[in-house]
Amino acid sequence: MPVTYRAPKGTDDVLPPESRAWLRAEKTFVDLAEVFGYDIVLTPYFEATELFSRGVGEATEVVEKQMYTFTDKGGRSLTLRPEATASLVRAMVEAGGVHGTEKIAAWGPMFRYEKPQRGRRRQFYQGDIEYFGEPSPDADVEVIEFGYRYLEEMAVPDVVVALNSIGDVEDRATYRDLLTTWLMERQDDLSDDARNRIASNPLRVLDSKADADIVAEAPAPVEHLADAAAEHFTQVQRGLRRLQIPYRIEARLVRGLDYYNRTVWEYLATSYEGAQDAAGGGGRYDGLFELLGGKPTPAVGVAMGIDRIMLMAGKRADQPALDAFVVIADPNRRDAGLDLVSELRRRGLRTDLDLAERSVSAQFKAADRAAAAWAVVVGDEWADGKVTARNLATGEQETVAVEGIEAWLKGR
RNA sequence: GUGGCCGUAGCUCAGCCUGGUUAGAGCGCCUGGUUGUGGUCCAGGAAGUCGCGGGUUCGAAUCCCGUCGGUCACCCCA
Numbered sequence: 404m405p406v407t408y409r410a411p412k413g414t415d416d417v418l419p420p421e422s423r424a425w426l427r428a429e430k431t432f433v434d435l436a437e438v439f440g441y442d443i444v445l446t447p448y449f450e451a452t453e454l455f456s457r458g459v460g461e462a463t464e465v466v467e468k469q470m471y472t473f474t475d476k477g478g479r480s481l482t483l484r485p486e487a488t489a490s491l492v493r494a495m496v497e498a499g500g501v502h503g504t505e506k507i508a509a510w511g512p513m514f515r516y517e518k519p520q521r522g523r524r525r526q527f528y529q530g531d532i533e534y535f536g537e538p539s540p541d542a543d544v545e546v547i548e549f550g551y552r553y554l555e556e557m558a559v560p561d562v563v564v565a566l567n568s569i570g571d572v573e574d575r576a577t578y579r580d581l582l583t584t585w586l587m588e589r590q591d592d593l594s595d596d597a598r599n600r601i602a603s604n605p606l607r608v609l610d611s612k613a614d615a616d617i618v619a620e621a622p623a624p625v626e627h628l629a630d631a632a633a634e635h636f637t638q639v640q641r642g643l644r645r646l647q648i649p650y651r652i653e654a655r656l657v658r659g660l661d662y663y664n665r666t667v668w669e670y671l672a673t674s675y676e677g678a679q680d681a682a683g684g685g686g687r688y689d690g691l692f693e694l695l696g697g698k699p700t701p702a703v704g705v706a707m708g709i710d711r712i713m714l715m716a717g718k719r720a721d722q723p724a725l726d727a728f729v730v731i732a733d734p735n736r737r738d739a740g741l742d743l744v745s746e747l748r749r750r751g752l753r754t755d756l757d758l759a760e761r762s763v764s765a766q767f768k769a770a771d772r773a774a775a776a777w778a779v780v781v782g783d784e785w786a787d788g789k790v791t792a793r794n795l796a797t798g799e800q801e802t803v804a805v806e807g808i809e810a811w812l813k814g815r
Numbered sequence: 816g817u818g819g820c821c822g823u824a825g826c827u828c829a830g831c832c833u834g835g836u837u838a839g840a841g842c843g844c845c846u847g848g849u850u851g852u853g854g855u856c857c858a859g860g861a862a863g864u865c866g867c868g869g870g871u872u873c874g875a876a877u878c879c880c881g882u883c884g885g886u887c888a889c890c891c892c893a
Contacts, residue, residue, distance in 0.1 A: 409866095412884070464891050468816075486893085513893080518816070520886065522893080529893060596890070612889080659892060669893090681893060708893030732851045765846085767853035782851055795853065 413517070413525030421713075428709055428716075429510055431556050432530040436508035439549050441532045444507045446490040448514075452480040458489035458695055460661025462603040469515040471525075483514035486660065487531045488688070488704055489695070495535060496697035504536035522679030522711045533704035535692075540635045543666045543687055543703050544642030550670055550683050550705045551648050559682055559715045561674040564643065564650035567625055568636040569606065569657055571664050572690055574629040578622070579605055585621055592617055609655045623654035632665050639666050662688040666703065672715045682715060683707035726752040727812060728770035728795075732763050732782030740781040743790070743805065747779075750809040771795060777812055 456466050471483040487509050509531045534542045554562045586601045594613040643650050658667045667686035685705030692700035731740040747754040757769045770778045780791040793800035
């Protein structure tokens with residue numbers, strides 16, 4: 404059959420058995436968030452376009468060319484969310500703002516119009532946690548630790564935290580002038596992209612790979628922190644050392660979203676062979692609430708890239724998918740078999756059967772393929788109120804009473 | 816958005832350079848050997864507009880162009 408319809412470019416269907424691993428990834432994330440004291444929040448998958456253009460920043464790559472923007476029938480400009488933080492902050496502001504502290508988690512798809520490749524999809528999944536209302540560097544440490552623990556639980560090997568501080572907004576103005584001057588003096592040697600960015604967003608020139616040689620000599624934000632930001636950064640590092648979370652200072656790390664200040668970081672999977680080695684990233688964004696119309700609220704958060712983590716994670720053996728597979732040996736006892744399946748399911752046993760009225764041999768084969776623990780044969784012995792239960796792993800089998808079969812199976 | 820490579824059965828691929836009778840393999844799937852017993856083995860079988868469209872040619876999976884999709888790198892990011 405020729406394929407008429409395909410999943411849109413850069414999107415994936417997640418089919419069994421991989422879907423089981425994805426479900427596990429989500430459960431692991433939500434459970435860990437609860438362990439850390441974060442509550443799940445659900446927000447829309449689309450928002451007013453302006454939320455992102457203002458929140459994320461007009462001059463960012465995301466806003467300039469990666470947004471899925473459309474006009475609805477009411478004439479509103481809406482955008483499929485390219486990231487979660489702006490929505491989460493908006494939701495909190497809309498709900499009346501943060502009183503004291505608020506710790507929330509979110510999970511779901513994000514959308515960015517990019518050229519797809521391995522580990523970079525147009526619809527991709529993130530798990531986020533956000534710590535609102537807490538200026539302490541220990542909040543940064545907690546959020547960094549959360550992401551690190553999640554990667555541990557997901558069995559992503561060789562993770563290191565790439566860490567930097569880009570200072571506060573006020574300090575950054577001074578640094579920005581310094582950097583702009585420095586870049587202007589060398590603009591003839593810079594790539595076109597970098598040169599164009601000097602005026603709009605000079606910090607982003609820092610992580611340009613094309614200009615890596617030149618930029619390596621540039622003044623780094625971390626060398627020009629004001630006292631408060633410098634002390635904050637010192638405390639973050641102290642906390643990470645205390646928790647023995649491996650990190651390294653990455654002086655050129657600036658991140659692509661404009662709302663960050665002070666601490667920024669990414670989780671790099673150093674043994675992963677692929678261009679997309681960042682499994683997650685985060686930062687502090689003390690100015691975003693105000694920018695989006697709320698009262699000033701310190702905040703720090705992280706986004707974990709689930710698609711990449713699934714690529715990086717060690718594969719785990721799948722558990723048996725079924726407890727019982729009912730084999731109907733005598734077509735005249737089909738109703739009895741169907742009733743037994745229903746009864747076992749109501750008792751909570753994962754149970755299935757082959758409805759195609761095939762040979763017993765074929766049904767056993769199906770039971771085996773379904774990775775069932777037991778095959779339960781409904782045949783002549785049904786007349787005596789019995790079924791034959793065969794352990795598909797050991798090959799041992801026994802004819803037992805139908806009455807109480809659920810308990811019998813569970814007891815094995 | 817830029818460049819390289821790729822696109823043949825459900826899956827992994829061979830065939831393509833050097834166009835030519837019914838397009839192959841392994842795995843998987845179905846049936847039988849086993850009219851009530853799977854996982855091993857044996858036999859048989861089903862399944863392919865050779866991504867799509869156009870061109871060259873007597874003839875195209877094979878050559879050319881376009882297009883869609885994948886992939887790798889860049890850009891950038893999760």
